[in-house]
Amino acid sequence: MNPMMTTMFESVPSQRQSEEVIEVPAISAVERYKEIIAIATDAAARQRKLDEVRCAELAERIAATQHEIAEVRDRERVVRMGAALHWEAAVEQLWDERWLQMVTFPQPDESVPPRPQGEYNRVMDLAYQALEDSLAKRTLLRRKQKD
Amino acid sequence: MSRRDDRRTKIETAFGEFQRAVSAALGSVAREHRLLATEHAKDMFEFTVRGMGVDRALQDVALKNVTSFLTVDEKRQKNPRQAPLSMAEFAERLDQIKYDWQQSFHEWTTTGPEQLTELVNSVAAGPASLPHGSWLGHPGTHDGSEGVPELWRIGTGVVTSAPTPVPFPVAVPLLDQAHLHISSTPDTRHVADSLVESLLLRVLSHFQPGLVHVHVWDVGQLTGSLPGLYPLTRANLLTVHDPARLHELLDEMSEHIRQVHTKVLVDGHLTVRAVSGEGRRTEPWRIAVLFGNRKALKEDQQQQLQRVARNGLACGVQLFIVDIPITINSPVETVSLRGDGTAFCTMTGKDVTVTLDEALPRTLVPRACAAIAEKREERRSRMSTFGDLLPDRPWTENSSAGVIAPVGFDDGEQVCVQLGDTSPHALIGGPSGSGKTNFLYAMLGSLCARYSPNELELYLLDFKEGVSFAQFAPGRKDPSWLPHARLVGVNVNTDREFGVALLRFLSDEMRRRADAAKQHEVTKLEHLRAEDPGGRWPRIVAVIDEFQYLFGERDQVTAAATQLLEDVARRGRSQGIHLVLSSQDVSGIEGFWGKSAIFEQFTVRIALPKARRVLAEPQNDAAVELPRWHAVINHESGVKPGNEICRVPDSTAKGTMDFLQTELWRREPGRAPGLFDGSKIPLIDATQDFLDLRPGEASPTVLLGQVIDVAGSAARVRFARTPGRNIAVIGSVVQDAAAVLGGAAASLGRQHHPHEARFSLACLVEEAMPSALYLAKRLSADGHDAEVVQIDGLRRLLDETAAQLQSINTGQADAPMQPHYLVLYGVDAAQTLLEQKDPATRMSGVDSLRTVLKHGPENRTHVLGWWRGVQRLKASLPPGVYDDIGAWVAFDVQGKELLSLGPEQVMSWSPRPRRGLFFDRFEHSRPQVIIPFDTGEAS
CATH class of the missing domain: 3.40.50.300 (P-loop containing nucleotide triphosphate hydrolases)
Structure with missing residues (x-):
């Protein structure tokens, strides 16, 4: 028995003898190296996954937007066509008004406040109507002369 | 204002309104179209960037020079309406992508490269990782007792997919841990050569010259591979094998592995490293470098190489396999070179691009190898001394499994x-x-x-x-x-x-x-x-x-x-x-x-x-x-x-x-x-058994000499109060006999208090007188009563003692309590005298002696006598009855003469100087050889 031991009970758990070697499964440098590299590999994989998910989302949206673009493109064409017809009619009617300084076809003004397109279309129709009305008297006379 | 003017104003106003309304209608729909198109473009952009990987996308030339506008109305070929589209437009999307990217790589960016650098620095000290400037040209000093670097540097790596590409060292495990497999393209073979050369030089410069042997085989050329290493051949550290004789190299490695298994890996050790423990490496490493041509080896060679690979690491055999397609069933790290000179390896995985270290300067490599060879020669020719056999620190090894x-x-x-x-x-x-x-x-x-x-x-x-x-x-x-x-x-x-x-x-x-x-x-x-x-x-x-x-x-x-x-x-x-x-x-x-x-x-x-x-x-x-x-x-x-x-x-x-x-x-x-x-006679006073003797024992112990055993113990006879407890010394040389009798009496003297025992010394041959006197002096000095009588006093001594014993036996007297020891030197010299009969009683001195021998021991009277021959002893005893002599020591007497006194083993005894044959019939089954004590008489 250890002569230093004074009681039957040890207050401190028995200490490791110098000769004993605690069997700790020591991790080798190679394993450690690969562990650290795995941080990067995992990060890359995580990023790839994230991108994949987002790409799937985007793919859906792109398909939807393309459809909408096709619609708006048609709509635009109709508006342009209507505008052009009105414009041609207006020019024709203003032909006799020699005093009037003629101008080119108006440029689109994108700064207008966002409103449904129909409203603008209607306003355009009404403006044309008003223009026509302003020219009406003469037209009426002419028509009478023709008749 | 005239009516005409009024009309004109109205028309002008209406026309202005109409123009604005047209602009607004056109503008509204155009903006809607543009916004949708822009959103779509952004989505496309993000889709593309994420799809190809942000790291690659940012490098992509096509994306960098992305068209700076977006055609909104593709039908207007001549004057297309364009929407501005620059990278800045997409900054927000890109920022989000980059943020995600950085978040994913946050841990790596903040700790990875730093940890790897620290790790490599800690396990690959000196030539294992440092740039060549600090070690190339200086032969190594490590003998393996400090362990083997766990990693050996080959280059620098970057994680190409990381947002901030921080470089870190790339290193591979070698000796005892893993083989190395290198594959190159036809354009990068020279890079593979440089890698092999650098690694070999790192290893050779780390360890003491001689601890690493290199074997080179190149399918394509007899000489020419690794030319910088040629100076090593001088010191037998490099062996270049014939292109046509791969089997010789493989045989040599196999034989080496076999030898290590039979000679080194014993006692359950599995690897040379385990055998060497923390000590010096006992078995040198052998690195076999095999250069192939991207074609498979012959089937048998392939199998043999696989065997070497499988068993080699444990036995210190390391393979560097270059451009040989082979699968190996043991730890192996692979470095694959790409056409652009970069590489990827199994240590770092596919996300890391490795840039191998620059080749070592062409002029310095042969010089460094020459220095290593020279050092090796110097070590070899040095007269290794006794001191070189000893470890640095004594008593550190453990002998559980054996001693080496x-x-x-x-x-x-x-x-x-x-x-x-x-x-x-x-x-x-x-x-x-x-x-x-x-x-x-x-x-x-x-x-x-x-x-x-x-x-x-x-x-x-x-x-x-x-x-x-x-x-x-x-x-x-x-x-x-x-x-x-x-x-x-x-x-x-x-x-x-x-x-x-x-x-x-x-x-x-x-x-x-x-x-x-x-x-x-x-x-x-x-x-x-x-x-x-x-x-x-x-x-x-x-x-x-x-x-x-x-x-x-x-x-x-x-x-x-x-x-x-x-x-x-x-x-x-x-x-x-x-x-x-x-x-x-x-x-x-x-x-x-x-x-x-x-x-x-x-x-x-x-x-x-x-x-x-x-x-x-x-x-x-x-x-x-x-x-x-x-x-x-x-x-x-x-x-x-x-x-x-x-x-x-x-x-x-x-x-x-x-x-x-x-x-x-x-x-x-x-x-x-x-x-x-064997050349020394044990001194009785220095014998532990003698020193341990104390008065007070009921049956005193007689020490006759030293037994030839590991403990150096004394030959002993117990003087119990039983018949036959007398001792005879047989031999012609006074010195031997006196030593035994002197030792015996001295040991008895030690077990009695002063005046408790009586010692009667009878000196019947003149040569023995000095011994007898010396013994008497020694006993007297211990306080005992010791008288010395010569031949004229023997008869009286024996007759008196015999008469006393007779009177006790017949009940006329009480048993004498005082122990009495008769030490008789040369009893046979008094035979004639003793044979004379007393005219009155018709009794002879021989009768008295026989009575003392027969009845003495049970009454504490013991004879320690010296006879100069077996026959002479027998003459003192009743014919054919010798059991009154219970123990004897014989010197210059032939074994067969002793047959009647002891067991048949005595036959083989032949006399030799200063050695006696001792037998105690009460205790022994076979006789023992003893060395009589030096009682101090000579000095």
Whole structure:
């Protein structure tokens, strides 16, 4: 028995003898190296996954937007066509008004406040109507002369 | 205002309104279209960037030069309406992508490269990782005791997919850990060559020259691969193999692996590294570099290479395989070179692009190799000394699995002797002058410096003065001793019994250990030590020099020796008891070679120059041409492939073994070893058994001399009060007889208080007078009553004593309480006188003597008599009845004369100087040889 031991009970758990070697499964440098590299590999994989998910989302949206673009493109064409017809009619009617300084076809003004397109279309129709009305008297006379 | 003007104004206003309305209608729809298109473009952009990977996308030229506008109305070919579209437009999307990216790589970016740099720096010090400037050209100094760098640098890596590409060192495991497989493209083969060269130089510059051997085979060329390494061939550190002879290289590696398995990987060790432990690397590494041409090897070579790869790492064989397609069933790291010179490797995975380190400067490599070769030559040619056998720090090794110690040098490399479970015992042969003593000293010194006395005990015996182990015991000039020595026997000469005693001791110890092992339910010492860590179970090495003396004659000693030797040889291995037997000429020792059970256990054979039969002759004649100071060490029972030739350093000169002994003794002397010196006579006053004697014992003990045993104990006879307790000394030489009688009387004197016992000394031959007087003086000095009578007083002494005994026997007197010892020198000289009868009583002196012998012991009266011959003794005894002499010591008397006094074993006794044959019929089954004490009379 250890002569230093004074009681039957040890207050401190028995200490490791110098000769004993605690069997700790020591991790080798190679394993450690690969562990650290795995941080990067995992990060890359995580990023790839994230991108994949987002790409799937985007793919859906792109398909939807393309459809909408096709619609708006048609709509635009109709508006342009209507505008052009009105414009041609207006020019024709203003032909006799020699005093009037003629101008080119108006440029689109994108700064207008966002409103449904129909409203603008209607306003355009009404403006044309008003223009026509302003020219009406003469037209009426002419028509009478023709008749 | 006129009506006309009024109309005009109206028209102008209406036309202005109309123009604005057209602009607004067009603008509104155009904006809607543009916004949708922009959102769509952004989505496309993000889709593209994420789809190809942000890292690659940012590098992508196409994306960088992305069109700066977006065509909104593709139908207007001539003047397309354009929406501005620059990277800035997408900054928000890109920022989000980059944020995600950074988040994903956050841990890596903040810790990864830094940790890798730290790791490589910590496990790959010096040449293993530093740039060549600090080491190239300086031969390595490591001997493997500090371990092997776990990683070896090959270049720099970056994680290409990371947001911030921080470079970090890329390193691969090599020696003992993993092979290396390199594959290149036709354009990058030179990069592979440089990688191999750099790695080899790193390894070669890390370790002491000689610890790494390189073999190169290139399918394409005989010379030319790794030209910078050629200076190494000079020192045998580089072997270039013929392109057509890959099998030779593979055979060599296979053979090496086989040898390591049989010689080094014993006692359950799985790798050379485990055997070397924390000590110096005992087995050099062999690196085989194989350059292929991207075509598979022949089937048989492929298989052999796979075998080498599978078993090589454990045996120190490392493969660098370049451009040979092969799968290997053992740890291997792969470096694959891309066409652009970068590489990826299995250490770092596919996300890391490795840029290999620059090739070493072309001019410096041959110079560095020359320096390594030179250093190697220098080491090889250096006279390795006794000091080089010793470890840096003494007593650090553990002997659980066996003991191993270098005994000499081969080309500057240590050659070891190993004693363990697979090589349990050693046989050494060498004629006188061949350096046997020197070898034994080298071996013992090397062992004792490595293992502490708690790990190793030595029992040393020399029969002849050829080798002297006397130095290992304390002497007059040198008080130190070898702390490991438990017993030193010197000048044993004809005391072959001592050899038997040693073997018997070992046999008993073996049994004791086997019993202890059994209690712990194990069978081997190694396991016993593991089970009983608190116990003291050192390995025992018993060296018996000139052991042939043990078997010198056809007698019981030889028979006993043979039997015990067989016992110890066969079973000692598992109990950690190892025999080292040496002899000038082992060839004709029948007791040894006659029994295969014995000599087959002596697997370690050590032949000194001109030694015969130690090695397996005639195939193995290595000892014949061995130069002086050399030895053949063979752990394979002497067969030729097991030969290791080494030069044994001078270990007997002043300052070698003696110095080591003093150092170790100062460190921890322990108990002095027992010494048996056949040329010395034991001094009774120095004998422990004598000193232990005390008055007060009912039956005093008589010490007659020293028995030849390991403990050096005394031969004793108990003087109980029973018939026959008399002692006869038979022999013609007064010195021997006086020594026995003197020792016996002195030991009796020690067991009585003053005046308690009566000593009557009768000196019947003149030569014995000085001894008798000396004894009387000694007894008187102890306070005893000691009278000396001469021949004229003998008759009266005997008659009186006989009459006294008669009166007690007839009840006329009480039994005398006082012990009475009659010490008679040369009883037979008074025979004629004693034969005369008393005219009155018709009784002779012989009758009185017989009465004293017959009835004395039970009445505490004992005779210690010296007769000068067996017949003369018999004449003093009743015809044919000799049992009144219970114990006797015979000197110069032939064995057959003693037959009537003892068992048949006495037959083999033949007289030898200063040795007596002792037999106590009450206690012994066979006689013992004793050495009479020196009672101090001579001085």
